[in-house]
Amino acid sequence: MIDVLPSFKEKGWIKLPVEFKGIWYSPTYGGFSVYLRDRFNPEFPPDRLHEELGHDAFLPPHYGAKPTWVSKEEFEKEFGKVEAILVWSEDWYSNNHYPPTDSLIIYTEKYIVTLVEYDGNESFYAVPRDWRLLLNE
Amino acid sequence: MSEFKGIKWMLLSFEFKGIWLHAGYGDPFTTLSRRFDPTTLMGEAWVWYAREMFERFYGKVEAVLVDADEWDRLIIYITPHVLIYTKRYVVIIGDYDGYERFIAVPRYYKKLVRGSR
Numbered sequence: 001m002i003d004v005l006p007s008f009k010e011k012g013w014i015k016l017p018v019e020f021k022g023i024w025y026s027p028t029y030g031g032f033s034v035y036l037r038d039r040f041n042p043e044f045p046p047d048r049l050h051e052e053l054g055h056d057a058f059l060p061p062h063y064g065a066k067p068t069w070v071s072k073e074e075f076e077k078e079f080g081k082v083e084a085i086l087v088w089s090e091d092w093y094s095n096n097h098y099p100p101t102d103s104l105i106i107y108t109e110k111y112i113v114t115l116v117e118y119d120g121n122e123s124f125y126a127v128p129r130d131w132r133l134l135l136n137e
Numbered sequence: 138m139s140e141f142k143g144i145k146w147m148l149l150s151f152e153f154k155g156i157w158l159h160a161g162y163g164d165p166f167t168t169l170s171r172r173f174d175p176t177t178l179m180g181e182a183w184v185w186y187a188r189e190m191f192e193r194f195y196g197k198v199e200a201v202l203v204d205a206d207e208w209d210r211l212i213i214y215i216t217p218h219v220l221i222y223t224k225r226y227v228v229i230i231g232d233y234d235g236y237e238r239f240i241a242v243p244r245y246y247k248k249l250v251r252g253s254r
Contacts, residue, residue, distance in 0.1 A: 112243075127141060
């Protein structure tokens with residue numbers, strides 16, 4: 001049946017509790033283990049959780065995922081000035097190391113940017129708030 | 138980095154009656170145009186979501202945009218380039234562990250945060 005992913009229900013959102021400096025995502029398929037709060041942490045060593053969680057030492061961290069840091073400057077160059085970032089509070093404060101990609105929404109002046117996964121590859125979906133803009137681009 | 142940039146969007150050229158979604162695990166293989174045609178025979182993994190049902194969940198449909206270049210192209214295993222704007226959401230088709238599903242992104246954020254105006 002139709003379902004809206006839980007994080008898009010209209011409750012449980014909080015504004016990003018930290019300064020937005022950038023975000024981690026993985027454009028390639030793999031087991032990218034990351035806490036939601038660490039997605040926004042430039043100091044987060046991408047291999048840390050692999051070690052913490054005791055994953056099979058014979059498998060490389062993330063199994064093919066390539067955690068990639070996108071700085072605020074790069075992000076704004078692509079999508080425009082960031083106006084607000086919302087995160088799903090349950091995932092922010094939990095130790096869920098594989099939160100759904102849609103636990104965050106980034107609103108810029110023109111776009112609503114979400115992080116989604118298709119066939120294991122993460123990418124940013126930037127959709128204009130006003131569909132009329134799409135026809136003029 | 139962004140899935141939806143650089144696409145030549147066009148408004149759906151006919152009335153939106155509903156949309157097919159590939160609800161089973163596997164490789165969806167179809168065209169965008171077939172996704173909007175209720176008379177097309179699709180495999181058993183496909184589910185038809187009639188407009189009435191869609192609007193019950195997401196609100197009245199304001200506009201449906203599709204990728205003009207991919208309208209009649211057979212596509213396998215990529216994100217369908219479809220945006221459905223309702224009054225409150227932009228609905229896209231995403232994937233969760235191999236299954237297609239709707240993702241409804243709120244267009245406005247102020248009311249989403251408790252205590253905000």
